[in-house]
Amino acid sequence: MIASGTDLLPRMRKRQIAPSVLLDISSFTEDLRYIRQTDGVVRLGALTTVTDLLESPVFHANLSIIREAAELFGAPQVRNVATVGGNVCSAASSEDLIPVFMALDASVKLISAKGERALPLKDFIVGKRETALGPSEILSEVSFAAPGGHSWTAYEKLGRRNMLIISIVNEALSLTLEDDLRTIGSARFALNRVSGRIPALAVRTNEFLGGRKLSEETIGQAQKVLASELSLTSDFRGSGSYRTEIAQAFLKRLLQRCSRMLGGAS
Numbered sequence: 001m002i003a004s005g006t007d008l009l010p011r012m013r014k015r016q017i018a019p020s021v022l023l024d025i026s027s028f029t030e031d032l033r034y035i036r037q038t039d040g041v042v043r044l045g046a047l048t049t050v051t052d053l054l055e056s057p058v059f060h061a062n063l064s065i066i067r068e069a070a071e072l073f074g075a076p077q078v079r080n081v082a083t084v085g086g087n088v089c090s091a092a093s094s095e096d097l098i099p100v101f102m103a104l105d106a107s108v109k110l111i112s113a114k115g116e117r118a119l120p121l122k123d124f125i126v127g128k129r130e131t132a133l134g135p136s137e138i139l140s141e142v143s144f145a146a147p148g149g150h151s152w153t154a155y156e157k158l159g160r161r162n163m164l165i166i167s168i169v170n171e172a173l174s175l176t177l178e179d180d181l182r183t184i185g186s187a188r189f190a191l192n193r194v195s196g197r198i199p200a201l202a203v204r205t206n207e208f209l210g211g212r213k214l215s216e217e218t219i220g221q222a223q224k225v226l227a228s229e230l231s232l233t234s235d236f237r238g239s240g241s242y243r244t245e246i247a248q249a250f251l252k253r254l255l256q257r258c259s260r261m262l263g264g265a266s
């Protein structure tokens with residue numbers, strides 16, 4: 001399948017893959033290019049572009065995580081064509097939108113001539129560049145519940161330049177505070193560059209944070225849980241230990257940013 005080809009074509013040119021046939025889905029925009037918010041659920045058609053995300057009024061306030069990720073995505077030429085579906089289906093550990101959608105607990109809709117099925121995104125990505133997509137399926141939609149009251153989301157990305165940033169680490173957080181604005185109701189923190197080159201949720205860190213007071217002490221402990229839970233990839237862009245230090249620093253920054261926006265103590 002080829003949507004806009006910004007992931008696929010460079011890989012074909014480098015001879016990493018050599019499909020004998022390409023099925024071009026880029027003209028199905030009437031059915032697959034939309035951003036809808038109804039009954040508290042946000043739905044993104046697979047052919048929605050990154051520029052569409054940037055131009056949408058939906059991604060402000062506690063959904064500004066999408067805008068933040070879109071702003072740091074590639075360059076205008078890439079953003080104008082790169083699609084949400086292509087990002088998710090590439091299942092690469094450098095992708096910006098996957099950790100964001102994981103933090104938002106997104107699901108994907110897969111359609112085929114036989115019908116449709118929905119899967120949580122965390123179960124859709126099964127390995128490095130591997131998804132649960134069946135041979136005759138197309139990903140048609142990514143959807144997630146819009147964060148409710150006392151919820152905020154934030155995104156951080158580290159690369160070596162300010163444009164066309166290939167991430168060394170990127171991280172996304174969706175945080176909900178209890179009514180006292182001091183206790184964490186739930187935290188969903190996701191990051192890329194996890195060993196095995198996959199994006200993933202930091203499950204134990206998220207469990208640790210739930211129900212605790214949002215304080216410097218909790219943040220310090222959560223940073224330790226994160227380091228013990230996940231090992232990050234080592235490659236020419238950064239060692240695993242460097243990435244872990246950045247991941248810990250970003251976790252702190254994200255928790256503090258969300259807390260500040262919610263008016264909580266940290």
Ligand SMILES: Cc1cc2nc3c(=O)[nH]c(=O)nc-3n(C[C@H](O)[C@H](O)[C@H](O)COP(=O)(O)OP(=O)(O)OC[C@H]3O[C@@H](n4cnc5c(N)ncnc54)[C@H](O)[C@@H]3O)c2cc1C
Nearest residue numbers: 001003004005006007008074083085086087089095096139
């Ligand atoms: C210069 C440059 C800069 C980039 N910068 C970034 C960046 O900052 N952040 C980032 O995350 N990515 C970046 N990318 C990677 C790429 O742009 C993104 O992954 C993009 O979202 C891919 O979308 P696409 O429509 O081009 O997908 P394609 O290249 O068309 O497809 C990608 C993969 O998904 C499959 N696929 C596509 N759509 C569907 C569908 N609906 N159903 C099932 N399978 C599907 C294809 O078969 C293929 O395997 C960059 C690429 C380039 C060339």
